[in-house]
Amino acid sequence: MDSTRNSGEMAIGMPESRSTKAKAAATITATTKATHHPQAGWKRGVAIFDFIIRLCGIAAALAATATMGTTDQTLPFFTQFFQFQASYDDLPAFTFFVIANAIASGYLVLSLPFSIVGIVRPHVVGTRLLLLIFDTVMVALTTAAAASAAAIVYLAHNGNSNTNWLAICQQFSDFCQRISGAVVASFIAAVIFMFLVVLSAVALRRN
Amino acid sequence: MDSTRNSGEMAIGMPESRSTKAKAAATITATTKATHHPQAGWKRGVAIFDFIIRLCGIAAALAATATMGTTDQTLPFFTQFFQFQASYDDLPAFTFFVIANAIASGYLVLSLPFSIVGIVRPHVVGTRLLLLIFDTVMVALTTAAAASAAAIVYLAHNGNSNTNWLAICQQFSDFCQRISGAVVASFIAAVIFMFLVVLSAVALRRN
Numbered sequence: 001m002d003s004t005r006n007s008g009e010m011a012i013g014m015p016e017s018r019s020t021k022a023k024a025a026a027t028i029t030a031t032t033k034a035t036h037h038p039q040a041g042w043k044r045g046v047a048i049f050d051f052i053i054r055l056c057g058i059a060a061a062l063a064a065t066a067t068m069g070t071t072d073q074t075l076p077f078f079t080q081f082f083q084f085q086a087s088y089d090d091l092p093a094f095t096f097f098v099i100a101n102a103i104a105s106g107y108l109v110l111s112l113p114f115s116i117v118g119i120v121r122p123h124v125v126g127t128r129l130l131l132l133i134f135d136t137v138m139v140a141l142t143t144a145a146a147a148s149a150a151a152i153v154y155l156a157h158n159g160n161s162n163t164n165w166l167a168i169c170q171q172f173s174d175f176c177q178r179i180s181g182a183v184v185a186s187f188i189a190a191v192i193f194m195f196l197v198v199l200s201a202v203a204l205r206r207n
Numbered sequence: 208m209d210s211t212r213n214s215g216e217m218a219i220g221m222p223e224s225r226s227t228k229a230k231a232a233a234t235i236t237a238t239t240k241a242t243h244h245p246q247a248g249w250k251r252g253v254a255i256f257d258f259i260i261r262l263c264g265i266a267a268a269l270a271a272t273a274t275m276g277t278t279d280q281t282l283p284f285f286t287q288f289f290q291f292q293a294s295y296d297d298l299p300a301f302t303f304f305v306i307a308n309a310i311a312s313g314y315l316v317l318s319l320p321f322s323i324v325g326i327v328r329p330h331v332v333g334t335r336l337l338l339l340i341f342d343t344v345m346v347a348l349t350t351a352a353a354a355s356a357a358a359i360v361y362l363a364h365n366g367n368s369n370t371n372w373l374a375i376c377q378q379f380s381d382f383c384q385r386i387s388g389a390v391v392a393s394f395i396a397a398v399i400f401m402f403l404v405v406l407s408a409v410a411l412r413r414n
Contacts, residue, residue, distance in 0.1 A: 090369035093358040125412055136346065136404045139395060143347045144354035151300040151355035152362075156370070162297035163363070165372040190347060197343045198402065204411050205332055 043122035046203045048197065051115045057192040058108045061142070065101040068094060068149070071182070073175040086172045093148040094179065100145035101186055104138050104193075117158035118203070125204065132200040137192040146186035153180055230411040250329035253410045254293060257403060258322045264399040268349070271392035273306040275356070278389070280382040291378045292295045300355040301386065307352035308393055311345050311400075325410070332411065346400040353393035360387055 072087030073085055088094040111134070114127045159167035169176035279294030293299040318341070321334045363383055368372035376383035 147351035147354040148358035
């Protein structure tokens with residue numbers, strides 16, 4: 001009987017030590033799952049939000065590009081030598097504006113697949129960090145485009161008496177109105193990019 | 208002998224199952240410590256780097272503010288009615304430049320204690336996220352200031368024949384050179400802020 005108890009003890013002893021290990025491992029995975037599962041849902045929500053905001057950003061950046069790029073105004077009077085015409089490529093700041101906003105639109109379209117990766121796999125850190133870095137660069141790019149264009153638009157509206165630069169918006173009123181709209185759209189795109197950066201940072205917080 | 212083996216087995220059996228639990232727990236804490244300890248050191252390194260870069264940012268932003276704010280040039284000739292003088296408050300873009308860079312300098316000085324918190328407690332998430340959000344806003348602010356001033360400086364250097372805005376840098380060459388330097392300093396500050404954002408994001412990655 002002692003022998004059977006002994007063998008029983010032996011037989012149970014080993015599985016018990018294994019089962020405690022397994023149980024410990026099970027509880028660990030259970031707790032990690034318990035902490036991970038609500039996070040995964042929360043992160044997926046953030047990722048879906050990120051995707052939707054990116055679509056809004058594409059709309060804003062494309063609107064800015066298209067408005068600035070297609071606006072030109074020809075005045076109904078002309079002299080013998082040349083016609084009075086205003087378009088975006090008259091001023092380098094506006095050319096930069098069109099290029100920068102086109103780059104921002106293109107980047108946003110290309111970033112959509114990475115945003116979808118964030119929805120499918122909420123715990124992938126690499127793509128999110130990559131998006132954050134590029135989003136930060138795009139904050140700077142769109143803000144620079146919008147600010148430099150805004151400085152010129154302000155000058156076109158108001159002129160400057162100290163430097164003898166006269167306002168041109170009396171003549172080109174339609175042109176000025178449309179490029180002002182483009183500048184506003186670009187500032188909206190910049191704010192969207194800032195929001196995307198903060199959103200990515202919040203999602204990166206815990207993995 | 209069987210009995211002694213049995214009791215020995217019993218005596219060993221129970222502690223073994225406990226010791227495996229304890230060992231499992233020990234290995235878990237060991238692995239978590241092993242993964243946490245180098246992370247803490249790594250994060251502290253990032254935080255110290257963050258602090259040093261903030262000091263560089265203060266230098267750049269203060270240099271931009273001071274250069275733009277103190278530069279004025281009075282031409283050696285004058286008419287009966289007014290003297291030809293150029294200073295930053297002649298153009299709204301330059302006034303904005305001075306204000307924005309002053310805000311950036313002030314923010315950077317105020318952020319130093321929070322950066323020190325990051326060095327002392329590398330795992331605190333709140334302050335790091337707060338700094339990241341404000342840094343992102345400052346990227347936009349300094350970039351906007353630098354870009355709008357750059358657009359005006361370009362105009363002052365080159366003029367624009369389409370809008371009949373003449374270059375003023377032939378007359379105010381000293382003024383133009385100094386404000387160009389201020390614009391460069393502000394762009395450096397913007398790049399530093401972008402770097403701080405990415406650095407904070409990398410440090411936030413795992414906690």
